[in-house]
Amino acid sequence: MLQSQDLHATVAGLVDDVRFQDACARREMGQLFRMLNHRGHSTRQLAAAVQITQGRLYDYMNGKSRVEKITVFEQIADALHIPGHLLGLARRPWEPLPAASRQVAPPPSGSDLEAMDAFRNADRQAGGGRLYAAVVSHLREQVSRRLLDAHMDQSVFAAAAAMTEMAGWMAHDSGRDDLAARHFAKAMPLAQASGDALLAANIAASNSHLALQAGRPDEAVTWARNGFELLDHCPRLPSLVARLHAMTARALAAAGQQQAAERALGMAQDSIHGPAQDVHPWVSPFDCAALASELALTVRDLGQYDRALQWAEEAVSLREEGRTRSRALSRVAVVDLHAHRSDLDAVVHCGYELLATSPTLSSVRFVNQLAELRETLNTHRAYRPVRDFLAQFDEAVRARRLLLADLLSPQSGGQAHEADT
Incomplete structure (x- = not known):
């Protein structure tokens, strides 16, 4: 043997x-x-x-x-x-420790949180496509070099975990889910090394989202459950609990488990309202607008288009102007739901609002969703106003694809580098 x-x-x-x-x-x-x-x-x-x-x-x-x-x-x-x-686990006890390159560790940079906020704000407005390289560069040059000595300050691990997760989301927004998965896989052990269970649970929620996007609802449920297990070891953050319930609801709906999905949906709604000061500097914000967007997608997968439309419209109305990508993705959902309800005049009206989205939004994910929407709308092109709208829609999408040509090309190597975390 x-x-x-x-x-x-x-x-x-x-x-x-x-x-x-x-x-x-x-x-x-x-x-x-x-x-x-x-x-x-x-x-x-x-x-x-x-x-x-x-x-x-x-x-x-x-x-x-x-x-x-x-x-x-x-x-x-x-x-x-x-x-x-x-x-996606912390370093195991039997794994050798990395050799320290210096005798004294430099203090963690107080600018990490400021950099995180700056990247988040830019990402919300302009998309992650053009920011990915900048985040990876910051990780490599400002954060990763301190990790070897970070046993003296666990906050360095937290900064590395949060920014590695952010790089994963930007890779996802650039249409590189394979790269996003690798970033998330690196982020989890960094979060666990930091001792921050909330941050680790947040990364579990991100993994759940990515698994769902890849059509693996069972894996998405597993990641959400792992997130809840991590929350057993720390005070609960209402917005994060709501996000995990929302991911669970979406995965269950995608798997056709309606009753279980409805229960998770209700728990997400019950969990979102917490103390106003109940925030975490490294955890991705998740508010009522984000929840409304997730609930719209959940009940859409359950075939409840009228109800889904109410949530999608609420997501648009709650999302402030500075959140360009979130609002744009919610508008895609609104138009799609009008099409599923065969309300073609509403499709055209809301469709023109969708086309007003800033052309500088560098989100491949948004362009991909427009392509999916195009397939849905094409089934209604017999209706003249829809046909006229599609002509402008196609022109707008062509312009966006030209602006994002380097990101959309499979040969684009400039956006594919990872941080050495």
């Missing part, structure tokens, strides 16, 4: 394999176990190593169930010697 050190050696030989990294990033333990089984490790040995029954292992490998609890991910990582960051 192969010994445990041989199992560790097999894992060590796989850590640079893209398929292995992808399985870890998506927390697909069944795929990971299959890879190890194909390399000569028996199911009996694997089950014994990670201290589960062979029956449970078969369920994971056959896709009948998924690992959901953080403690089980930690158990698997420690048994197989999978580096913690690959599974």
Whole structure:
């Protein structure tokens, strides 16, 4: 029988394999176990190593169930010697500490929060496409260099985690979900190293969103549950609790679980109202406008278009002028819902409002949603006002694509660099 050190050696030989990294990033333990089984490790040995029954292992490998609890991910990582960051975990106790490059750690920069706020404000107005490189540069030049000595101040880990997560969102806004997933995978162990459970739970919510965008609702639910587990270790932040419930509701709706989705939706609404001063400097803001947007998408997936339209219109009305991208995405939802309700005059009226979105918004995600909306509207082109509108719509989208040509091109290398965190 192969010994445990041989199992560790097999894992060590796989850590640079893209398929292995992808399985870890998506927390697909069944795929990971299959890879190890194909390399000569028996199911009996694997089950014994990670201290589960062979029956449970078969369920994971056959896709009948998924690992959901953080403690089980930690158990698997420690048994197989999978580096913690690959599974979005903190550095494991058996992993070697990095060698410190200096004897004395410099104090964490007091400008990190100011930089975070500046990037957030710019992102809300102009989109993340043009900002991604700047955030990655700040991470590399101002934050990452302090991480080796950050055991003296955990706030450096928090800054690195929050900005790495922000880089992930900007990559997502640039249409690079693969890159976003890698940033989120790096952000989680940094947050855990900082000891900030709220920040880690916030990153779990971001992973839930990304899994949902990729069409993996089961994984999205798992990430949301992981977020709630993290909140068990700290005071709860109402807006973050609401966000996790909203992610759960959306995932359940996408999976067709209406009653469970409705329950989660109700809990999100109940949770959003908390003390005005109840904020966290590193956690992404989530307000009533953001919740209305998520609820609109949830009930849309449940086929309740009238109700979804009410939430989408509320999201537009609540979103202030400075939040250009959020308002634009909500306007896309409004037009789409009018189309699903076959209210074509409203489609045209709201569609022209949508076209007034600032042309400087550098969001590939917005352009992609416009393309999806175009497919929906094309089914109504027999109606002359819709047909006339589509002519202007197409011209506006062409102009946006020209402005974002470097971001939309798969050959665009300038936006694809990651921070060395």
